[in-house]
Amino acid sequence: MSLFYVIGRVLGLSQLETIEALSLRWNATWIGGRGGWLFFVLVIVVGLVVFLYSRHPLGHRPMARFLLSLTRAVALVGIVVILAQPVVLVKIRHTIRPSLSILIDDTASMSIRDESPSRTEKPGEGNDLTATTSEIVSETNAIPRTQRVVESLFREDGTTLNELAKEYRLRFFAIRRIDGLDLLPQWETNDSAFLETFGRELKANGDMTAMGAALADVLRRKAGIQLAGVILVSDFNHNAGPPPEAIASRLDVPVFCVGVGRSESQDLAVELQLPPFMKKDEKSFLTVVLRQEGLSGDRVHLKVWVRKPAPLKAGSDRTPGSSSETPDAAKNMEESVLEKSVDLTDRVVTVELPFTPSETGQHVFTAEVEALPSEKLTQNNRAVRDTFVRDYFVRVLFIEDEPTWEWRFIREVFHRDPLVGPDGFRTYLRSADPQVRERNPLFLTSLSIPRKDFFANDVIIIGDLPASAMSPAIADMIGEFVNEMGGGLVFCVGPRFGPGQWTDTPLGQLLPVEVPALTRVRETAFVPQLTPEAALFDFMRLGETDEEFQKAWSNLGKLSWYYPVQRVRPLATVLACHPHDTCPDGKTYQPLIAIQKVGRGEVVYVGTNEMWRLRRKYGEKYYRQFWGQMIHRLAIQHALGAEKRFVVRSDHREYRTGDEAVFTVEAYDADFRPLDTSQLATPQLTGTLFVPTESQPQMRELRFSQTRAGWFESRVKLYNPGEYRLVAEDPLTNQPVEVRFVVSNQAVEFQQPTRNVQRQRLLAQLTGGKSYELSEWANLLKDLPREARIESEIREFEIWNSWPFFIFVVGLLLSEWFARKWLNLR
Numbered sequence: 094m095s096l097f098y099v100i101g102r103v104l105g106l107s108q109l110e111t112i113e114a115l116s117l118r119w120n121a122t123w124i125g126g127r128g129g130w131l132f133f134v135l136v137i138v139v140g141l142v143v144f145l146y147s148r149h150p151l152g153h154r155p156m157a158r159f160l161l162s163l164t165r166a167v168a169l170v171g172i173v174v175i176l177a178q179p180v181v182l183v184k185i186r187h188t189i190r191p192s193l194s195i196l197i198d199d200t201a202s203m204s205i206r207d208e209s210p211s212r213t214e215k216p217g218e219g220n221d222l223t224a225t226t227s228e229i230v231s232e233t234n235a236i237p238r239t240q241r242v243v244e245s246l247f248r249e250d251g252t253t254l255n256e257l258a259k260e261y262r263l264r265f266f267a268i269r270r271i272d273g274l275d276l277l278p279q280w281e282t283n284d285s286a287f288l289e290t291f292g293r294e295l296k297a298n299g300d301m302t303a304m305g306a307a308l309a310d311v312l313r314r315k316a317g318i319q320l321a322g323v324i325l326v327s328d329f330n331h332n333a334g335p336p337p338e339a340i341a342s343r344l345d346v347p348v349f350c351v352g353v354g355r356s357e358s359q360d361l362a363v364e365l366q367l368p369p370f371m372k373k374d375e376k377s378f379l380t381v382v383l384r385q386e387g388l389s390g391d392r393v394h395l396k397v398w399v400r401k402p403a404p405l406k407a408g409s410d411r412t413p414g415s416s417s418e419t420p421d422a423a424k425n426m427e428e429s430v431l432e433k434s435v436d437l438t439d440r441v442v443t444v445e446l447p448f449t450p451s452e453t454g455q456h457v458f459t460a461e462v463e464a465l466p467s468e469k470l471t472q473n474n475r476a477v478r479d480t481f482v483r484d485y486f487v488r489v490l491f492i493e494d495e496p497t498w499e500w501r502f503i504r505e506v507f508h509r510d511p512l513v514g515p516d517g518f519r520t521y522l523r524s525a526d527p528q529v530r531e532r533n534p535l536f537l538t539s540l541s542i543p544r545k546d547f548f549a550n551d552v553i554i555i556g557d558l559p560a561s562a563m564s565p566a567i568a569d570m571i572g573e574f575v576n577e578m579g580g581g582l583v584f585c586v587g588p589r590f591g592p593g594q595w596t597d598t599p600l601g602q603l604l605p606v607e608v609p610a611l612t613r614v615r616e617t618a619f620v621p622q623l624t625p626e627a628a629l630f631d632f633m634r635l636g637e638t639d640e641e642f643q644k645a646w647s648n649l650g651k652l653s654w655y656y657p658v659q660r661v662r663p664l665a666t667v668l669a670c671h672p673h674d675t676c677p678d679g680k681t682y683q684p685l686i687a688i689q690k691v692g693r694g695e696v697v698y699v700g701t702n703e704m705w706r707l708r709r710k711y712g713e714k715y716y717r718q719f720w721g722q723m724i725h726r727l728a729i730q731h732a733l734g735a736e737k738r739f740v741v742r743s744d745h746r747e748y749r750t751g752d753e754a755v756f757t758v759e760a761y762d763a764d765f766r767p768l769d770t771s772q773l774a775t776p777q778l779t780g781t782l783f784v785p786t787e788s789q790p791q792m793r794e795l796r797f798s799q800t801r802a803g804w805f806e807s808r809v810k811l812y813n814p815g816e817y818r819l820v821a822e823d824p825l826t827n828q829p830v831e832v833r834f835v836v837s838n839q840a841v842e843f844q845q846p847t848r849n850v851q852r853q854r855l856l857a858q859l860t861g862g863k864s865y866e867l868s869e870w871a872n873l874l875k876d877l878p879r880e881a882r883i884e885s886e887i888r889e890f891e892i893w894n895s896w897p898f899f900i901f902v903v904g905l906l907l908s909e910w911f912a913r914k915w916l917n918l919r
Contacts, residue, residue, distance in 0.1 A: 124177055135170055183890065190260060193261035194322075205238055337852070349863055349864075351867055361474060373453050389439075398459055456480055457477065551728040557591075578693070581695055622672040622682070667682070750811065758805040759803060759805075768824070
């Protein structure tokens, strides 16, 4: 044990390196200067003590006289020193232990008791390999996942954690809420009481696994501390809140992912994939995906059917789903799409079905397979999804100065796109001949568009256009279109004018990047580099495989210019960037493609109008996929076309029994100005909720209270499982608008019993961490970064205000008093 260790313990520092300097300071104001008054007072005190004791008749005991005077003098000096308020300044250098956050999944799925397979072999005779068989025997492990985590953490009675606590400040958190983390008991010592307390805190009762919100909470708590890394212990079945991949990359620390639960079991899950919108009388395709584990070679019976909206008869005032809608009539609205036996030959079996809708409105599709005897979880054998069938197209407005190559090819792409087409694509081309604008329906004659026509658009693309070409009124409407209506906006900048021109306009606040006003194009040849977040966005995932993904983007080739930006906005996500040029902060690479949520809408920044180079070798294939999927993503954020004027929504599409649903109605007038209660015939909007029962749906009237202009809200507790329908009537057109949703009595946490190994590895890869099994806990501890930081600091210790000094002075006074009594002195 070293001297510095002992001093460090006295000073409250567990890892003291050395003491660099010591100094003394007097805090009392009466001392002044360099302590001259203190010296003068001390001389007077000592002189008085000597004078008084020299007058006592102590006979021939000079030693007693000396000791008594010395004791009294030192005691009085101590009192004077207390009044002078001495402070010792110690400059020390010590090691700061970095923090290590340990996040433990405490949701309901962690109560699952996994089956652990054990392999038994029956040996054959001789070298006949066919006589040897292996059987997988499933034996039930009686320990839930949470208990296995606790046992792994506190293996060897916590000795390993005790050693780890010497290098890190351990902070334990539980993932059980959808908005952040709960703090668990913090590690102090490896006693049984702490282990018992810690085990009681983990109850595995969280409703949803919000891993993105948990990592965002770590990011908030990271401010002001040195975070060495994050250990995430979970089954990685994220099912609520923002995606964890986007948050993890912003932590700037490695995330070490520890997987809990089996990665495989005997289970069959049904997924139903639908296009976001369908067009009436036009063929579309549904995709049923059967994912199986441990059921290869089995055969299942698949059934797919659709529930269509009830047609309104001429002259009828009946709304869909009203009381006159009998069970037989409801049954007639269901149409079988497919019924067949499917062999589970692969781990993933895909069945693609053509479907041509004959009516508009919301269609609810259901895909279901019969449960197999060996399945442990059957709730995921049924999938319900809905989509809208429309008789018009997604409406795209492209505002450009002159016909660039990007403008020409985008026009061709969307003219042939089934969800846009010639009727959905419009453009304002500033340099176009006025007569061409008048004769060609593709062109707008001017940007002075009436509100009802402007807000009927779904996506707006702004090309290489000077800011002077757009009036402030149009710029304000674009901001309202994105923020309030949830519209999609794309900045496709070019080399002539650039994004810096929008800095001092309302559009500058919508950009995902900040660009100085007079920024000029920087000419340099470079190959754009994709960020890890690019794989999370469908319009960036070109091709069907990883090899094709790389091939498609390498086809873009070298670009010859880009616009340098000042910084990326905090909420933006960069998807493509310059390979080596950085922003002024020296950390962020110059962005080329970025996306940001703005209000209720989304804005994409494409820092070049040369994406048409994706056509170089493979024609329109990847170019159409890039722009088509981007426009579809931006369009499905909101209702399309004029339907944005009156929208009925539920806050979720799937609920659990006992959940509270929040229903909203967004209502505007004919010019897309928010409706107010003064414009309604009644003080509140009303709707009808159809609650499923065993016989026929029960009707329940709902009243929507206005929370702000154009926004009405109602809240309802949902108890009956099944399919619900909410119908509200547009007060201007008297047309019914409905929304459907499903209530299940199965917790979302149990819909996926196996571990998501892919997400576990992706999170570790994005952050520079590693992925482990729970049994590899010891290996994880060895791989943790050892980067302790050494700091120098000055500590102040008040001598005059300390107990030892007080006891010393009082002890001298008492000693002198007892000595005087013993010598019979007064």
